[in-house]
Amino acid sequence: MANHTPRTSESTQQLKEDLHHLTQTVEELVNATADDSRSNIKELRDRAEKRLKDTRERLEARGERVYGEARDTVTQQAEACDRYVHDNPWTSIGIGAAMGVVVGMLIGRR
Template identity: 70%
Template sequence: MAKKPSDRHEQTEQLQQDLRHLSDTVEELVNATAQDASSEMKDLRQRAEQRLKDTRARVEARGERLYAGTRDSLSQQADCCDRYVRDNPWTSLGIGAAAGVVVGLLLGRR
Protein backbone atom coordinates (compact mmCIF):
# COMPACT_ATOMS: atom_id res chain seq x y z
CA MET A 1 0.00 0.00 0.00
CA ALA A 2 2.89 2.37 0.66
CA LYS A 3 3.90 2.33 -2.99
CA LYS A 4 0.60 3.68 -4.36
CA PRO A 5 1.02 7.24 -3.00
CA SER A 6 4.63 7.19 -4.15
CA ASP A 7 3.60 6.05 -7.63
CA ARG A 8 0.91 8.70 -7.77
CA HIS A 9 3.40 11.30 -6.61
CA GLU A 10 5.87 10.23 -9.29
CA GLN A 11 3.13 10.28 -11.93
CA THR A 12 2.03 13.72 -10.79
CA GLU A 13 5.58 15.01 -10.91
CA GLN A 14 6.06 13.53 -14.39
CA LEU A 15 2.84 15.14 -15.62
CA GLN A 16 3.90 18.49 -14.20
CA GLN A 17 7.28 18.21 -15.91
CA ASP A 18 5.63 17.27 -19.21
CA LEU A 19 3.24 20.22 -18.98
CA ARG A 20 6.10 22.60 -18.16
CA HIS A 21 8.12 21.24 -21.08
CA LEU A 22 5.16 21.62 -23.45
CA SER A 23 4.49 25.12 -22.17
CA ASP A 24 8.14 26.11 -22.61
CA THR A 25 8.20 24.66 -26.12
CA VAL A 26 5.08 26.56 -27.17
CA GLU A 27 6.49 29.78 -25.70
CA GLU A 28 9.76 29.25 -27.58
CA LEU A 29 7.82 28.65 -30.79
CA VAL A 30 5.75 31.78 -30.28
CA ASN A 31 8.86 33.84 -29.56
CA ALA A 32 10.75 32.36 -32.50
CA THR A 33 7.98 33.24 -34.92
CA ALA A 34 7.47 36.74 -33.54
CA GLN A 35 9.51 38.21 -36.38
CA ASP A 36 7.39 36.58 -39.09
CA ALA A 37 4.98 39.24 -40.31
CA SER A 38 2.57 37.11 -42.33
CA SER A 39 -1.03 37.32 -41.21
CA GLU A 40 -1.37 33.52 -41.14
CA MET A 41 1.58 33.21 -38.78
CA LYS A 42 0.22 36.00 -36.57
CA ASP A 43 -3.11 34.20 -36.38
CA LEU A 44 -1.43 30.90 -35.48
CA ARG A 45 0.73 32.61 -32.88
CA GLN A 46 -2.30 34.28 -31.28
CA ARG A 47 -4.23 31.01 -31.16
CA ALA A 48 -1.24 29.21 -29.63
CA GLU A 49 -0.85 31.91 -26.98
CA GLN A 50 -4.56 31.81 -26.17
CA ARG A 51 -4.60 28.02 -25.90
CA LEU A 52 -1.54 28.09 -23.67
CA LYS A 53 -3.19 30.64 -21.37
CA ASP A 54 -6.42 28.62 -21.30
CA THR A 55 -4.58 25.39 -20.53
CA ARG A 56 -2.61 27.00 -17.73
CA ALA A 57 -5.79 28.43 -16.23
CA ARG A 58 -7.56 25.05 -16.38
CA VAL A 59 -4.61 23.22 -14.79
CA GLU A 60 -4.35 25.82 -12.03
CA ALA A 61 -8.11 25.65 -11.39
CA ARG A 62 -8.01 21.86 -11.28
CA GLY A 63 -5.12 21.97 -8.82
CA GLU A 64 -6.99 24.44 -6.62
CA ARG A 65 -10.11 22.24 -6.64
CA LEU A 66 -8.05 19.17 -5.79
CA TYR A 67 -6.32 21.01 -2.95
CA ALA A 68 -9.62 22.34 -1.57
CA GLY A 69 -11.27 18.92 -1.79
CA THR A 70 -8.37 17.23 -0.02
CA ARG A 71 -8.28 19.91 2.66
CA ASP A 72 -12.03 19.59 3.26
CA SER A 73 -11.85 15.80 3.38
CA LEU A 74 -9.00 15.83 5.89
CA SER A 75 -10.81 18.40 7.98
CA GLN A 76 -13.95 16.23 8.06
CA GLN A 77 -11.92 13.16 9.01
CA ALA A 78 -10.15 15.06 11.79
CA ASP A 79 -13.50 16.33 13.10
CA CYS A 80 -14.92 12.80 13.04
CA CYS A 81 -11.89 11.48 14.92
CA ASP A 82 -12.16 14.32 17.45
CA ARG A 83 -15.86 13.56 18.05
CA TYR A 84 -15.10 9.87 18.55
CA VAL A 85 -12.39 10.61 21.10
CA ARG A 86 -14.66 13.02 22.97
CA ASP A 87 -17.57 10.55 22.94
CA ASN A 88 -15.41 7.51 23.88
CA PRO A 89 -12.47 8.71 25.98
CA TRP A 90 -11.70 5.36 27.62
CA THR A 91 -11.85 3.42 24.37
CA SER A 92 -9.60 6.02 22.76
CA LEU A 93 -7.16 5.76 25.65
CA GLY A 94 -7.10 1.97 25.26
CA ILE A 95 -6.49 2.20 21.51
CA GLY A 96 -3.68 4.70 22.08
CA ALA A 97 -2.09 2.48 24.73
CA ALA A 98 -2.33 -0.60 22.49
CA ALA A 99 -0.77 1.29 19.60
CA GLY A 100 2.02 2.46 21.92
CA VAL A 101 2.72 -1.11 23.04
CA VAL A 102 2.84 -2.35 19.44
CA VAL A 103 5.18 0.47 18.39
CA GLY A 104 7.34 -0.17 21.46
CA LEU A 105 7.59 -3.87 20.66
CA LEU A 106 8.49 -3.16 17.05
CA LEU A 107 11.15 -0.65 18.03
CA GLY A 108 12.49 -3.01 20.70
CA ARG A 109 13.07 -5.76 18.13
CA ARG A 110 15.65 -3.67 16.29
Protein backbone atom coordinates in the same frame (compact mmCIF):
# COMPACT_ATOMS: atom_id res chain seq x y z
CA MET B 1 -1.72 10.66 3.99
CA ALA B 2 0.54 8.18 2.20
CA ASN B 3 -2.24 7.44 -0.27
CA HIS B 4 -2.09 11.05 -1.54
CA THR B 5 1.60 10.81 -2.56
CA PRO B 6 1.02 9.12 -5.96
CA ARG B 7 -1.68 11.66 -6.85
CA THR B 8 0.49 14.55 -5.75
CA SER B 9 3.40 13.22 -7.78
CA GLU B 10 1.11 12.68 -10.77
CA SER B 11 -0.29 16.21 -10.45
CA THR B 12 3.20 17.66 -10.16
CA GLN B 13 4.31 15.78 -13.28
CA GLN B 14 1.24 16.94 -15.22
CA LEU B 15 1.86 20.53 -14.10
CA LYS B 16 5.47 20.31 -15.29
CA GLU B 17 4.30 18.97 -18.65
CA ASP B 18 1.66 21.69 -18.99
CA LEU B 19 4.17 24.41 -18.21
CA HIS B 20 6.69 22.86 -20.60
CA HIS B 21 4.15 22.83 -23.44
CA LEU B 22 3.12 26.39 -22.71
CA THR B 23 6.74 27.54 -22.59
CA GLN B 24 7.45 25.74 -25.83
CA THR B 25 4.55 27.45 -27.58
CA VAL B 26 5.55 30.89 -26.29
CA GLU B 27 9.12 30.30 -27.47
CA GLU B 28 7.81 29.30 -30.89
CA LEU B 29 5.72 32.46 -30.96
CA VAL B 30 8.73 34.61 -30.12
CA ASN B 31 10.86 32.89 -32.77
CA ALA B 32 8.10 33.25 -35.35
CA THR B 33 7.87 37.00 -34.82
CA ALA B 34 11.50 37.25 -35.88
CA ASP B 35 10.47 35.88 -39.31
CA ASP B 36 7.69 38.47 -39.59
CA SER B 37 5.52 35.90 -41.35
CA ARG B 38 1.99 37.11 -40.53
CA SER B 39 0.13 33.82 -41.09
CA ASN B 40 2.67 31.89 -39.00
CA ILE B 41 2.40 34.41 -36.15
CA LYS B 42 -1.40 34.19 -36.05
CA GLU B 43 -1.33 30.38 -35.98
CA LEU B 44 1.24 30.26 -33.17
CA ARG B 45 -0.57 32.97 -31.23
CA ASP B 46 -3.82 31.00 -31.44
CA ARG B 47 -2.02 27.86 -30.22
CA ALA B 48 -0.43 29.78 -27.35
CA GLU B 49 -3.78 31.22 -26.29
CA LYS B 50 -5.42 27.78 -26.42
CA ARG B 51 -2.66 26.16 -24.39
CA LEU B 52 -2.74 28.99 -21.88
CA LYS B 53 -6.51 28.59 -21.49
CA ASP B 54 -6.21 24.79 -21.16
CA THR B 55 -3.42 25.09 -18.60
CA ARG B 56 -5.36 27.64 -16.56
CA GLU B 57 -8.44 25.37 -16.53
CA ARG B 58 -6.37 22.36 -15.44
CA LEU B 59 -4.69 24.34 -12.67
CA GLU B 60 -8.03 25.62 -11.39
CA ALA B 61 -9.48 22.09 -11.45
CA ARG B 62 -6.44 20.72 -9.60
CA GLY B 63 -6.67 23.50 -7.03
CA GLU B 64 -10.31 22.70 -6.37
CA ARG B 65 -9.56 18.97 -6.10
CA VAL B 66 -6.64 19.53 -3.71
CA TYR B 67 -8.81 21.84 -1.59
CA GLY B 68 -11.56 19.22 -1.47
CA GLU B 69 -9.13 16.46 -0.50
CA ALA B 70 -7.59 18.63 2.24
CA ARG B 71 -11.04 19.56 3.57
CA ASP B 72 -12.06 15.88 3.63
CA THR B 73 -8.84 14.89 5.43
CA VAL B 74 -9.26 17.59 8.07
CA THR B 75 -12.90 16.58 8.57
CA GLN B 76 -11.92 12.93 9.00
CA GLN B 77 -9.20 13.85 11.52
CA ALA B 78 -11.61 16.05 13.49
CA GLU B 79 -14.14 13.22 13.57
CA ALA B 80 -11.45 10.79 14.75
CA CYS B 81 -10.47 13.20 17.56
CA ASP B 82 -14.11 13.61 18.55
CA ARG B 83 -14.60 9.82 18.67
CA TYR B 84 -11.43 9.43 20.76
CA VAL B 85 -12.56 12.05 23.26
CA HIS B 86 -16.00 10.42 23.56
CA ASP B 87 -14.50 6.93 23.90
CA ASN B 88 -11.77 8.02 26.38
CA PRO B 89 -13.05 11.03 28.35
CA TRP B 90 -10.71 10.65 31.36
CA THR B 91 -7.65 10.22 29.18
CA SER B 92 -8.67 13.30 27.21
CA ILE B 93 -9.08 15.30 30.43
CA GLY B 94 -5.61 14.15 31.55
CA ILE B 95 -4.05 15.17 28.23
CA GLY B 96 -5.77 18.56 28.40
CA ALA B 97 -4.57 19.11 31.96
CA ALA B 98 -1.00 18.14 31.07
CA MET B 99 -1.04 20.52 28.11
CA GLY B 100 -2.34 23.27 30.41
CA VAL B 101 0.53 22.69 32.83
CA VAL B 102 3.11 22.77 30.02
CA VAL B 103 1.66 25.97 28.52
CA GLY B 104 1.48 27.53 32.00
CA MET B 105 5.14 26.71 32.65
CA LEU B 106 6.18 28.15 29.29
CA ILE B 107 4.23 31.35 29.92
CA GLY B 108 5.58 31.57 33.47
CA ARG B 109 9.20 31.54 32.22
CA ARG B 110 8.73 34.83 30.37
